[in-house]
Amino acid sequence: MMRALVLTGPGKAEVLRVPVPVAGPGQVVIEVARAGVCGTDVELFTGEMSYLHSGVSSYPLRPGHEWSGTVREVGPDVDGSWLGRRVTGDTMIGCGHCRRCRSGRHHVCPDRHELGIRDGLAGALAERLAFPAAYLHALPDTVDATAGALVEPAGNAQRCVDAAALEPGERLLVLGTGTIGLLTAMLARGRGLEVHLLGQELDFALSLGFARSWTRDSLPDLPWDAVVDATNAPSMPGLAVDLVEPGRRVVCIGLSGTPSLIDTRDAVLKDVTAVGILGASAGLAPAIAAFASGAVDPRPLVAATVSLEQAAAVLAGDRPASAGPGPKVLIDPAA
Structure with a gap:
């Protein structure tokens, strides 16, 4: 048996002993080194997540989709060279057969699993994780466990930067100074863009060198x-x-709890392109490369690393007493 965080209902979470996963066909078993807690996990905990209301997610649920670890077991049909390798992986697991998967859009496959989010694939807030080998990404030695657990949010941020479609020297405004906003800003700065941030609490952004940080x-x-x-x-x-600017792009990755309103007259008369971002898939490899090269160091974003037993309190909004100023809390399942 092993320890895993289990959401048993709205506002209810506990560490339970569950069976250790076994690598089935196409799978590996990973010893989890670090797992991040993000806003999606919080919404699953509170019961506000839309998937809980549409029926694709249900309790009991084992969360965790931002992670790094080491492969400890491979399935009978999996390349044995994965054994012992440090890895992270894609949250979006497509069926592999539908029209969307075949065209490279597995992240919007109608029958996809989302690790630790939708039913069907237990998440990484556990000592070990069963995961499909086809969706693994190897981590170089220069990307430690902490940075590895930030690859998934950075992949989302990378897709935001790509979708903005800017050239070096052009001006990007990022609304929000949470983990995704700051990673977007870091990756955009590494690409040579003039980065500005808009937020309410700006001290941490300023400490990261974003002098162009503003309130409304x-x-x-x-x-x-x-x-x-x-x-x-x-x-x-x-x-x-x-x-x-007219003729340019708005990229939306944040989700509000209530509907957002855009006046389409403004969008049409300004000839604005609006892009929605779901998932990190296409951004994972570039994010790993940015971390590995040293172009981006995400580790200052981590405020604290705590034990699995402290995860429920983090989901409930408690900030660890020793936490630094960053927005991200990581879990060490072995602690």
Whole structure:
């Protein structure tokens, strides 16, 4: 048996002893080194996550989709060279057969699993994880366990930067200074963009070298070549459309708990392209490369690393007493 965090109902989570996974066909078993807690996990814990209401997710549920670890077992049809390798993996697991999967869009496969989110594939907030080998990504020696657990959110951020479609020297405004917003800013800065951040708490962003960090009241009147909304505020997508330069792009990755409103007259008359981002899939390899090269160091974003037994309190909104200023809390299942 092993320890795993189990969500048993809205606002209810406990560490339970569950069977150790066995590598089935096409699978590996991973000893989890670090797992991140993100807003999706919090929504699953509180019961607010839309998947719980649409029926694709249900309790009991084992969360965790941001992780790094080491392969300890391989299935009978899996390349044995994976054994002992340090890895992370894609959250989005497509069926592999449908039209979307065949065209490279497995992250929107109608029958996909989402690790630790949708039913069918238990998550990484556990000592060990069964995972499909086809969706593994190897981690170089220069990417430690902490950075490895930040590859998944960084993959999402990478897709935001790619979707903004800017050239070096152009100006990007990122709405939100949480994990995704800051990773987007870091990756964009590494690409040579002029990065600005809009948020409420700016001290940490400033400490990371983002001198162009603004509140709504102090935001300068500049031409914004692209705007990324990485907030959960329903008013922000409309603000992004209002701020972006005509003929340019708004990228939406944040989700609000209530519907967001965009005046399509503004979008049409400004000829704005709006792009939605779901999942990190296409951004994982570039994110790993950025971490491995040293172009981006995500580790300052980690405020604390705590034990599996402390995960429920983190999901409930408690910040560890020793936490630093960063937005991300990681779990060490072995602690």
